[in-house]
Amino acid sequence: xxxxxxxxxxxxxxxxxxxxxxxxxxxxxxxxxxxxxxxxxxxxxxxxxxxxxxxxxxxxxxxxxxxxxxxxxxxxxxxxxxxxxxxxxxxxxxxxxxxxxxxxxxxxxxxxxxxxxxxxxxxxxxxxxxxxxxxxxxxxxxxxxxxxxxxxxxxxxxxxxxxxxxxxxxxxxxxxxxxxxxxxxxxxxxxxxxxxxxxx
Amino acid sequence: xxxxxxxxxxxxxxxxxxxxxxxxxxxxxxxxxxxxxxxxxxxxxxxxxxxxxxxxxxxxxxxxxxxxxxxxxxxxxxxxxxxxxxxxxxxxxxxxxxxxxxxxxxxxxxxxxxxxxxxxxxxxxxxxxxxxxxxxxxxxxxxxxxxxxxxxxxxxxxxxxxxxxxxxxxxxxxxxxxxxxxxxxxxxxxxxxxxxxxxx
Numbered sequence: 001x002x003x004x005x006x007x008x009x010x011x012x013x014x015x016x017x018x019x020x021x022x023x024x025x026x027x028x029x030x031x032x033x034x035x036x037x038x039x040x041x042x043x044x045x046x047x048x049x050x051x052x053x054x055x056x057x058x059x060x061x062x063x064x065x066x067x068x069x070x071x072x073x074x075x076x077x078x079x080x081x082x083x084x085x086x087x088x089x090x091x092x093x094x095x096x097x098x099x100x101x102x103x104x105x106x107x108x109x110x111x112x113x114x115x116x117x118x119x120x121x122x123x124x125x126x127x128x129x130x131x132x133x134x135x136x137x138x139x140x141x142x143x144x145x146x147x148x149x150x151x152x153x154x155x156x157x158x159x160x161x162x163x164x165x166x167x168x169x170x171x172x173x174x175x176x177x178x179x180x181x182x183x184x185x186x187x188x189x190x191x192x193x194x195x196x197x198x199x200x
Numbered sequence: 201x202x203x204x205x206x207x208x209x210x211x212x213x214x215x216x217x218x219x220x221x222x223x224x225x226x227x228x229x230x231x232x233x234x235x236x237x238x239x240x241x242x243x244x245x246x247x248x249x250x251x252x253x254x255x256x257x258x259x260x261x262x263x264x265x266x267x268x269x270x271x272x273x274x275x276x277x278x279x280x281x282x283x284x285x286x287x288x289x290x291x292x293x294x295x296x297x298x299x300x301x302x303x304x305x306x307x308x309x310x311x312x313x314x315x316x317x318x319x320x321x322x323x324x325x326x327x328x329x330x331x332x333x334x335x336x337x338x339x340x341x342x343x344x345x346x347x348x349x350x351x352x353x354x355x356x357x358x359x360x361x362x363x364x365x366x367x368x369x370x371x372x373x374x375x376x377x378x379x380x381x382x383x384x385x386x387x388x389x390x391x392x393x394x395x396x397x398x399x400x
Contacts, residue, residue, distance in 0.1 A: 048257045057248045058370040062383060072400050073390050170258040183262060186386040190273050200272050 004035040005191075006176040008169050011088040011095075011124060013041060014067040014078070015185040017114040019173040021076055022188065030195035036099065036110060038092035038157065039164045041085075041172055048170045052085055070185065079121040086117075086125040089157075093148035094134070096157050109137045204235040205391075206376040208369050211288040211295075211324060213241060214267040214278070215385040217314040219373040221276055222388065230395040236299065236310060238292035238357065239364045241285075241372055248370045252285055270385060279321040286317075286325040289357075293348035294334070296357050309337045 005027050009016035027034045045052065054060040064080050071078030091113050098106035112133055116122050122129045131141045147153065164174070168181060175182045177194050193200060205227050209216035227234045245252065254260040264280050271278030291313045298306035312333060316322050322329045331341045347353065364374070368381060375382045375391060380399070382391050393400060 044258075048259055049251070050256065050259070051249070056250065056370075058244075058365070058368045059248055059250070062368060062370065062381060065381070066383070069390065069400070073393065165258070168258045168262055170256075170262065181262060181265070183266070184386070186384070189389070190269065193273065200269070 002032055003178055004033040006035045006037060008037045008039050008164055008172055008174040008176075010039055010041040010172045011091045011113050011117060012085040013172040014080075014118060015070070016173040017078075017118045018070055018074055018076065019175070019185040019188070020111065020114055021074065023173075023175070026188070026192060026195065032195065036095070036107075037160060037164065038088075038095050039161050039169060039172065040087075040089065040092060040157075042087070043161050044165060044170050044172075047165055050170070054084065077119045079118065081117055081121040081123065083123060086123055088125065090130055090148060091124050091133075093153055093157055094130075094139075094144055096160070097144075097147045097153055100153075100156070105137050105139060109133075109139070112137055202230075202232055203378055204233040206235045206237060208237045208239050208364055208372055208374040208376075210239055210241040210372045211291040211313050211317060212285040213372040214280075214318060215270070216373040217278075217318045218270055218274055218276065219375070219385045219388070220310065220314055221274065223373075223375070226388070226392060226395065232395065236295070236307075237360060237364065238288075238295050239361050239369060239372065240288060240292060240357075242287070243361050244365060244370050244372075247365055250370070254284065277319045279318065281317050281321040281323065283323060286323055288325065290330055290348060291324050291333075293353055293357055294330075294339075294344055296360070297344070297347045297353055300353075300356070305337050305339060309333075309339070312337055 005023065007019070007023055009020065023034055044050075053063050056063075067080060068078055095106060095110055095113070098109055113124055116129065116133050117124045122132075124130060124133060134141050134144050167176075171183055173183075173185060175187070175191060177191055178199070180194065180199065182191050205223065207219070207223055209220065223234055244250075253263050256263075267280060268278055295306060295310055295313070297303075298309055313324055316329065316333050317324045322332075324330060324333060334341050334344050367376075371383055373383075373385060375387070377391055377394050378399070380394065382394075
């Protein structure tokens with residue numbers, strides 16, 4: 001099997017949600033696995049002096065429209081949640097913990113977290129919402145809280161963020177295929193060609 | 201015939217060049233005309249507090265790679281010119297003059313200007329390059345200089361820029377189809393669906 005597709009994402013990124021809905025199917029059609037890597041875009045935006053997209057004059061309004069239209073284009077349900085964006089530290093830590101422990105709940109949690117925020121519009125930075133989300137995925141909230149408060153896990157997420165910046169990840173989704181970087185949900189056609197017929 | 205597709209562009213925008221190579225064919229397949237509207241992105245970037253793309257840390261490096269890869273994806277020749285970006289006032293005024301006068305050289309000039317900069321890598325902000333470009337398009341340099349120095353034409357380009365900002369044009373290419381805004385060369389699939397089957 002060829003190298004896994006590396007998929008950097010933030011749970012607060014609408015285009016990451018949209019891409020998370022096609023990446024597995026695409027990968028598996030080409031005999032690839034997906035290596036999901038949670039990052040916190042706040043750090044990347046700081047390092048690259050970027051503003052939060054929806055706060056940029058004109059571009060912000062367009063973006064909200066484009067999020068929703070891009071979702072309809074893919075046939076996916078979508079709401080612009082309020083508040084938006086949010087901090088996704090707890091969700092990112094939860095996913096990283098599940099992934100590192102090779103727990104079967106990892107991937108279901110990833111999709112449930114995205115959908116809770118971008119389909120049901122519930123703020124996954126809030127404790128009651130997180131508790132519901134964890135329980136939905138068959139996880140015990142006390143056990144998760146204990147697991148994601150471990151210093152080693154916290155450090156691991158931070159190290160992943162530093163590594164992502166060192167690799168040039170300034171936004172999300174940010175997808176590496178055989179080391180080639182593709183930024184954005186709209187690079188699907190290029191990724192597809194790369195997987196089908198190699199570098200171009 | 202339905203409404204023309206409005207195509208806002210800057211001659212210094214690589215993605216505008218790439219989109220200029222497919223927009224006419226796409227439009228004509230759907231019975232549409234293209235209304236080309238030159239703008240100067242510098243003003244838009246100022247109004248929206250954006251930096252020049254290639255100067256953004258990390259994002260700049262990625263962008264240069266993505267320009268070239270996107271061109272290869274479309275099967276088009278491309279170089280990242282030096283210097284980049286450049287001021288495109290004279291080229292924009294030339295196009296606007298030709299367009300307003302309904303001169304047959306308008307569209308050939310548009311493509312020649314893009315290709316001179318992005319294929320041959322020649323700096324179309326420089327007088328000797330502009331002179332060659334004008335002559336290539338069958339235009340007399342003295343006549344063009346006279347035409348594009350008219351205050352009314354200068355004002356018209358400025359008014360077009362102000363109008364574009366009022367419509368939310370913060371980047372290029374920026375394409376309106378039936379009033380619906382689409383930003384970027386990578387919105388081709390969405391524009392195609394809109395033209396084929398209407399709003400979605």
